[in-house]
Amino acid sequence: MTPLLDIRDWRLAFDGFEGRAQVLDGINLTVMPGETIGIVGETGCGKSVLARSVARLVDMPPGRILGGSIHFDGQDVMAMNGAALARLRGHGIAMIFQDPMTYLNPVFSIGAQMVDVIRAHDRASGQRPRNSAAARKKAADLLGSMRLPEPAGMLDRYPHELSGGMRQRVLIAMALIGTPRLLIADEPTTALDVTIQAQVLRLIAELVAMHALTLMLISHDLGVIGALCRRVVVMYAGTIVEDGEATTVFANPRHPYTRGLLAAVPDLEKPQHRAQPIPGQIPNLLSPPSGCRFHPRCALAVEQCTRDKPVMRDVAGRSVACHLAEHA
Numbered sequence: 001m002t003p004l005l006d007i008r009d010w011r012l013a014f015d016g017f018e019g020r021a022q023v024l025d026g027i028n029l030t031v032m033p034g035e036t037i038g039i040v041g042e043t044g045c046g047k048s049v050l051a052r053s054v055a056r057l058v059d060m061p062p063g064r065i066l067g068g069s070i071h072f073d074g075q076d077v078m079a080m081n082g083a084a085l086a087r088l089r090g091h092g093i094a095m096i097f098q099d100p101m102t103y104l105n106p107v108f109s110i111g112a113q114m115v116d117v118i119r120a121h122d123r124a125s126g127q128r129p130r131n132s133a134a135a136r137k138k139a140a141d142l143l144g145s146m147r148l149p150e151p152a153g154m155l156d157r158y159p160h161e162l163s164g165g166m167r168q169r170v171l172i173a174m175a176l177i178g179t180p181r182l183l184i185a186d187e188p189t190t191a192l193d194v195t196i197q198a199q200v201l202r203l204i205a206e207l208v209a210m211h212a213l214t215l216m217l218i219s220h221d222l223g224v225i226g227a228l229c230r231r232v233v234v235m236y237a238g239t240i241v242e243d244g245e246a247t248t249v250f251a252n253p254r255h256p257y258t259r260g261l262l263a264a265v266p267d268l269e270k271p272q273h274r275a276q277p278i279p280g281q282i283p284n285l286l287s288p289p290s291g292c293r294f295h296p297r298c299a300l301a302v303e304q305c306t307r308d309k310p311v312m313r314d315v316a317g318r319s320v321a322c323h324l325a326e327h328a
């Protein structure tokens with residue numbers, strides 16, 4: 001089977017006044033159709049930049065591709081022409097983000113924005129765009145399937161009249177208009193209240209199952225990933241450090257950083273075990289640590305760790321990038 005997404009040795013930097021930040025350093029990630037994968041790691045580790053790389057939203061200054069390749073359904077994303085790229089962004093990949101307000105236009109009603117997107121998709125797929133009454137009907141149906149109350153009335157409302165959770169549902173509805181194969185959700189519930197968070201996550205889980213979507217869910221919250229994803233990918237400072245079945249990795253993490261992340265989560269059932277934050281700071285990517293980028297914060301680091309970059313290896317039923325993975 002062709003992987004839906006195949007990222008090979010992907011290296012990306014941002015050039016700025018202070019120099020070149022080496023933001024992604026040799027990312028390898030293969031995602032098969034129907035997989036649900038969660039990408040987790042501290043703020044600034046490159047999760048969003050990786051997601052945006054997949055839709056080729058980073059290959060302009062200050063972004064600079066230093067090497068590697070990204071294939072979507074067998075096609076080289078970096079070699080795509082304008083039409084292929086529009087197809088990729090319209091029908092291949094859908095993205096939803098943390099702050100829905102940024103992606104809704106405040107001066108147009110929800111209905112007007114959805115009608116535009118629906119008709120644009122009709123055109124992109126070579127059909128005559130449906131008339132606005134038919135597009136409004138489709139928009140209302142979509143909002144209904146997002147469990148929004150009174151979907152027809154919702155069409156005439158403006159983004160600022162909706163709650164954060166409602167706006168996120170509208171954006172999810174819009175993301176699904178092009179019947180994408182891969183849904184990338186980048187911290188989709190981080191800005192929402194906890195109860196609304198749970199509802200939106202449940203909705204995403206249902207839509208993924210109903211439309212047989214492949215899901216790439218980005219979060220700094222291990223609980224969110226555990227609830228929705230079968231596979232988890234742990235990132236640290238622009239590298240992938242552990243990748244495997246979520247149950248396997250969470251039950252028995254093999255990378256010292258994954259262990260640190262898990263230990264930093266408060267355990268409500270054992271309040272006497274205080275959550276332990278990972279000591280030290282995330283590194284400055286203008287001059288990232290040599291060898292293993294985690295070495296300045298790793299309690300197990302040996303001399304080799306400061307010298308050689310660890311590669312991903314299969315250890316205990318998952319992949320780990322640590323020189324001591326067998327012993328740790």
Ligand SMILES: Nc1ncnc2c1ncn2[C@@H]1O[C@H](COP(=O)(O)OP(=O)(O)O)[C@@H](O)[C@H]1O
Binds near residue numbers: 046
């Ligand atoms: N457009 C940009 N220009 C310069 N640096 C950027 C840009 N976007 C992201 N970065 C840098 O890339 C790194 C990774 O960012 P990001 O992917 O947003 O992290 P995460 O999503 O994991 O919190 C950060 O150091 C960030 O400052």
Ligand code: SF4
Binds near residue numbers: 256322
């Ligand atoms: S390679 Fe070395 S520094 Fe990096 S996580 Fe493993 S033991 Fe720690």
Ligand SMILES: [Mg+2]
Binds near residue numbers: 047048049186187
């Ligand atoms: Mg981010």
